[in-house]
Amino acid sequence: MDGVLDERVPSTEPERQQKQATPRDRSARNTAVLVGFTAITNLADGVTKVVLPLMATRLTDSPAQVAGVGLTLTLPWLLIALHVGVLVDRFDRRLLLWLADGARMLVVAALLVLALRDSVTIPALYVAGLVLGMAEVVALTSAATLVPSAVAPAGQERANAWVAGAETACNEFCGPFVGGLLVAAGASVALGWTGAGYLIGTLILVFLVGRFRPQADGTRPAGSVNQRIAEGVRFLWQQRLLRLMALSLTVLSACWGAWLALMPLVATSLMHLDAREYGILLSALGAGGLLGALTVTTVNRVLGRRWSMFADLVGTAAMVATPVLSTNLWVVATGAFFGGMGGILWTVNSRTISQRLVDSGMLGRYNAAARLFSWGAMPLGAGLVGLLAEWFGMRTAFAVFTVATLLIIVPFLRTMTPRALAEVDAMAPRD
DSSP states (O other): OOOSOOOOOOOSHHHHHTTTSOHHHHHHHHHHHHHHHHHHHHHHHHHHHHHHHHHHHTTOOOHHHHHHHHHHHHTHHHHHHHHHHHHHTTSOHHHHHHHHHHHHHHHHHHHHHHHHTTOOOHHHHHHHHHHHHHHHHHHHHHHHTHHHHHSOGGGHHHHHHHHHHHHHIIIIIIHHHHHHHHHHHOHHHHHHHHHHHHHHHHHHGGGOOSOOOSOTTOOOOSSOHHHHHHHHHHHHHHSHHHHHHHHHHHHHHHHHHHHHHHHHHIIIIISOOOHHHHHHHHHHHHHHHHHHHHHHHHHHHHHOHHHHHHHHHHHHHHHHHHHHHOOOHHHHHHHHHHHHHHHHHHHHHHHHHHHHHSOHHHHHHHHHHHHHHHTTHHHHHHHHHHHHHHHHOHHHHHHHHHHHHHTTHHHHHHHSOHHHHHHHHHTOOOO
16 A cells, blocks of 8 residues: 655645645645545536436436436446556556546536537437446546545545545535536536536646556556456455455445436426425435544444444435335435435445555556446446336335345345454554
């Protein structure tokens, strides 16, 4: 693991100003930059999450076609995630974030032009979703590798909590709420603000201090692309805890993909919500996630890391079960709240575990392989829930995913034992 930043790169003025700073000062600065970048770009993502599906509901009332928008946003995790992992372990990770945000801005600008001309179509939304999804693969895989090289070991768990909290609060809480208000003002208004968010996030990264290329000496890593992909997958599969987290997230992320893909139609056709109320519903996810980010250290101390992560199983089950039982906004929002809180508790703890078990030179490929299992399951969940809803109804579709979540409880408890977690904590690096 890289640990403290390499001080040999005087490439920008912010970096030159920090040459005399202590590692703690640089860690604090980089944490603030990463949290700011995460907050701004995920706020834009949260708005997009509302805009695209609601645009689709205005063009069709087919559950499969509306769910298809969510599928296109996440399908690239199945198609390119492993290759992106090799890319992240080879090139400057900050540069990759800039390129990903540039692609996002171009797509949003194209959609804005179509919206202004009243020419948006379902195929256009699918193409936009695919490109945005590919940019997200690059951005999230790159961003996940930055904390170990940007923040000193002692501050990494706190940085993970703040970054994950900003991601959830802005993506699931502020973003959807703002998105609902912006969509009410017009799709073009929402798209314009989204593009501005990506631009601001890109500029914030200028203030990140350090070196973010995996090979400090600039040498080309050995092995072909396929060999390096195989190394990452093999490393994940041979580590028992990492394998459990990946397989558990396959189910949990499929549930999230199903919920996010079908909920726009459930909200408009069964719950009869308007855009503002739908934004409130999605915001409940972020409200729970924000609480989880603020309390994760306390929850870990009181309950232990094992039961903190177990809360995600319970929360996700509640999230997909409540639409089966009720169409009341506040009942469904309560389930979403617990889903969001459990999700952030899992995210912070799983990132800390993986950063202790995985070397920085492997981190890009590991994260890509892990997200192939997790995020790659989201399009499968989105596609499956669309078909189940088309054939058997929307409540039955959510019931299937509720049962799937409950089935992973026993494997989790058997593998994520106190002894296994104590061994991980013993590997925590020291400053």
